Amino acid sequence: MKVAAIPKSILFSAKLWRKFIQEKRKEYPHFMPFNYYDHETIENCAELIQPIVFVMFCLDFARNSNYFCVFDTPDGRKSYGIPCHITDKKYPGLATVSGSFPIITNTDFSFSCKFSIPEGYTIHGADNECFSFPEIDIEYSQSYLAGLRLFWGKEVLNHSVHVVVIDASKYLNRYIPDSYSYLFKHTFEFLAMSDIDELSELVVRREYNWMTYTYTPQP
Amino acid sequence: MQAQPVQCIFDGKGLRVVLPYEYYELKYPTYSINIECFFGLEDELLGFKGRALEKGDEDFFLSLTHTITYGDHLAAGNFVRKRLNFHPEKDLSLNLPPLDELWRTDPEVAQANPEKLMYSWNFNDVYGFLTECVFYFLRYAYLRICQITGCPYDVDGVKSLYHSAYYDPYRSNTFTYIDKENKLVFAVFLPRYITNTLFPPQFFLAHPEYFLVVPISELLLLCKERLGLRYLLGIVPNAALEF
Numbered sequence: 001m002k003v004a005a006i007p008k009s010i011l012f013s014a015k016l017w018r019k020f021i022q023e024k025r026k027e028y029p030h031f032m033p034f035n036y037y038d039h040e041t042i043e044n045c046a047e048l049i050q051p052i053v054f055v056m057f058c059l060d061f062a063r064n065s066n067y068f069c070v071f072d073t074p075d076g077r078k079s080y081g082i083p084c085h086i087t088d089k090k091y092p093g094l095a096t097v098s099g100s101f102p103i104i105t106n107t108d109f110s111f112s113c114k115f116s117i118p119e120g121y122t123i124h125g126a127d128n129e130c131f132s133f134p135e136i137d138i139e140y141s142q143s144y145l146a147g148l149r150l151f152w153g154k155e156v157l158n159h160s161v162h163v164v165v166i167d168a169s170k171y172l173n174r175y176i177p178d179s180y181s182y183l184f185k186h187t188f189e190f191l192a193m194s195d196i197d198e199l200s201e202l203v204v205r206r207e208y209n210w211m212t213y214t215y216t217p218q219p
Numbered sequence: 220m221q222a223q224p225v226q227c228i229f230d231g232k233g234l235r236v237v238l239p240y241e242y243y244e245l246k247y248p249t250y251s252i253n254i255e256c257f258f259g260l261e262d263e264l265l266g267f268k269g270r271a272l273e274k275g276d277e278d279f280f281l282s283l284t285h286t287i288t289y290g291d292h293l294a295a296g297n298f299v300r301k302r303l304n305f306h307p308e309k310d311l312s313l314n315l316p317p318l319d320e321l322w323r324t325d326p327e328v329a330q331a332n333p334e335k336l337m338y339s340w341n342f343n344d345v346y347g348f349l350t351e352c353v354f355y356f357l358r359y360a361y362l363r364i365c366q367i368t369g370c371p372y373d374v375d376g377v378k379s380l381y382h383s384a385y386y387d388p389y390r391s392n393t394f395t396y397i398d399k400e401n402k403l404v405f406a407v408f409l410p411r412y413i414t415n416t417l418f419p420p421q422f423f424l425a426h427p428e429y430f431l432v433v434p435i436s437e438l439l440l441l442c443k444e445r446l447g448l449r450y451l452l453g454i455v456p457n458a459a460l461e462f
Binding site: 011012013014015046143145146150151157158161191202204205208210211215216217 | 227229232233234235236248250262341342343345346349388391394395396397398399403405434435436439442443446449450452453454455456457459
């Protein structure tokens with residue numbers, strides 16, 4: 001599998017980032033394709049940062065924006081979303097997306113893809129017949145830098161994590177949406193579960209803006 | 220009570236402060252509220268040796284942190300309402316309490332009734348309150364570091380901190396997170412020109428016994444277990460472009 005990656009050196013210097021984009025713009029006037037590398041070769045390379053997209057399924061944007069679907073992962077942990085690499089092409093059985101940097105604003109990147117839950121992932125608490133997500137069209141366009149949430153990696157922190165939230169209510173049965181709500185857990189419930197995977201926990205601790213959910217009870 | 224960290228719970232509806240009568244029958248995990256300030260340079264972070272904060276010679280700190288107490292809540296509000304009466308010479312000779320007991324600087328808070336302190340808390344304006352707290356903490360922390368290290372105390376720099384929006388929760392240089400030790404954290408990354416105003420480069424470079432400068436790209440090696448630092452790295456590239 002070939003995955004997208006960018007040099008680490010440009011990320012932490014505004015000067016180098018601008019220079020990098022300007023030089024690329026000479027070569028690619030409208031959009032800049034990613035460079036792709038063999039995944040195994042660069043997996044532990046500290047000098048290349050691999051952007052990954054963490055896809056989360058929210059119960060309902062409007063009514064339950066802090067409830068997300070929990071998955072059982074292939075290694076027996078619980079995950080709050082599906083991580084996927086940006087790849088040069090679709091690889092069967094893997095969650096991947098393809099993308100590019102439109103460089104109109106210097107910082108944006110976007111992709112569109114058909115996303116499906118990868119092999120080995122199952123919805124936690126659901127029997128097989130109960131419910132599954134269909135293949136989903138994702139259109140993503142956001143500032144690459146503003147959308148960067150954290151760095152992650154098993155050996156070295158060489159993956160930049162970007163979060164995409166899907167409104168699951170679009171894919172639930174319209175007439176009985178609440179019947180699936182038990183498959184979605186609130187952020188604090190998820191953090192209290194055992195065996196949660198490291199990346200999910202890191203994303204949740206950063207993504208949940210606790211200030212937004214403070215309140216004072218009325219006497 | 221003044222020194223007790225404010226305790227919050229998530230009760231299903233949201234996060235709220237624990238009321239006094241609930242203390243003996245809490246059914247939920249509790250969370251404290253914290254602020255964390257990072258000092259940005261060109262492509263580096265300014266850190267502090269333990270000696271600069273009177274915290275021993277061995278440690279170093281890449282951020283300044285503070286857990287908000289019930290006393291801080293009232294003291295920060297009073298401090299901002301008193302409208303910044305800065306007197307550089309007077310300030311530098313102030314006998315400051317330790318940074319985790321800043322509420323002692325306000326006699327009204329020191330004498331306040333504990334019950335009143337707890338019941339006065341509310342989350343109606345959490346953004347405004349945290350902004351006040353960051354400024355209140357930064358002002359005293361900066362003053363204390365100047366007293367200890369001999370760094371020139373820049374009154375205009377402190378005033379500009381207050382009048383600026385560097386710790387506006389909606390800006391790209393701020394973020395929130397939940398620490399693994401049940402801390403709710405509001406973090407602020409101060410841009411380099413503020414850092415350089417408060418701590419002139421010629422001073423901190425001449426005093427490695429108090430300060431250290433760490434290239435941000437190298438922090439990826441240091442931050443695996445330090446969530447604040449790790450999340451900071453996620454916002455630095457964007458904040459660096461903006462400022």
